[in-house]
Amino acid sequence: MAKKTIKIRAKAKDDVVTVKALMTHPMETGARKDKSGELIPAHFIQQVTCEHGGKKVIEAQWSGGVSKNPYLSFKFKGGNKGEKLTLSWVDNKGNSDSAEADIR
Amino acid sequence: MQINRKRRIVLKGSLAAGALSIAAGTGLLIPRSVLASWPEAAFGAKKVPEALQALLGGSDSETSADIKIKAPDIAENGAVVPVTIASSISGVESISLLAANNPVPLVANYKLGEGAEPFVSTRIKMGKSGDVIAVVKAGGKLYSANKGVKVTIGGCGG
Incomplete structure (x- = not known):
């Protein structure tokens, strides 16, 4: 968990910024069993937030139904090249990470 | 552990x-x-109407042609099904993504902030073939669209 878990790209075209992010996370639903038949405890990202200029652009609430190493893409207006945006996630065990990216 | x-x-x-x-x-x-804002009840619901009721306060939605779901007709691997939802409805507050036949139908809920376009793309797991449902909340009303996805290998079981 100590490693960087977020890859993020933000690109401005016309007046719309497209953000693409990849996170590294097992996204266990809690319904899967391991080889010995024991349930693997649920471990998934519950919330992903993206902020730009101090404002929340999008807040995603996820269940374990999102694929492993989740990918998220969204668009927003009002961002300019060179500005920064922050993306952060929190999982059901309380782990979290965040990353900052320049809009290009 | x-x-x-x-x-x-x-x-x-x-x-x-x-x-x-x-x-x-x-x-x-x-x-x-x-x-505190994570809607546990909605994510715990086992049926689509229950999940919508818990999440958005209503399960009645109007089918809308202004919501476009991009997902494969046949997903070879149910563990990774790319889904993109885009809408041309104005004033969208939130986009919810559900997989009708999953043990937990509600997969994701996106709350859009100021300036966010009604567009999200994620990869989801699907246990078996079924509909992918997108519910868009705009101006206090719910609009929905669905698309059938055939899954050849499930992504939820073990």
Whole structure:
């Protein structure tokens, strides 16, 4: 968990910024069993937030139904090249990470 | 598991020292407060209407042609089904993504902030073939669209 878990790209075209992010996370639903038949405890990202200029652009609430190493893409207006945006996630065990990216 | 055990030890240690305030200060108690907004009831619901009721306060939605779901007709691997939802409805407040036949139908809910375009793309798991449902909340009303996806290998079982 100590490693960087977020890859993020933000690109401005016309007046719309497209953000693409990849996170590294097992996204266990809690319904899967391991080889010995024991349930693997649920471990998934519950919330992903993206902020730009101090404002929340999008807040995603996820269940374990999102694929492993989740990918998220969204668009927003009002961002300019060179500005920064922050993306952060929190999982059901309380782990979290965040990353900052320049809009290009 | 390892992480959990560590947390126990840390918690025990701080309790023994009578220093709960330190635990709070170091962020050990953050998860609960941060995720107060995570709609547990909606994510625990086993049926689509229940999930929508818990999440958006209503399960009646108008079928709309202004919501476009991009997903494969046949998904070879149910563990990774790319789904893109785009809408031309104005004033969209939230986009919810559900997989009708999953054990937990509600997969994701996106709350759009100021300036966000009604467009999201994610990869989801699908246990078996079924509909992918997108529910868009705009101006207090719910609009929905669905698309059937055939799954050849499920992504939820073990």
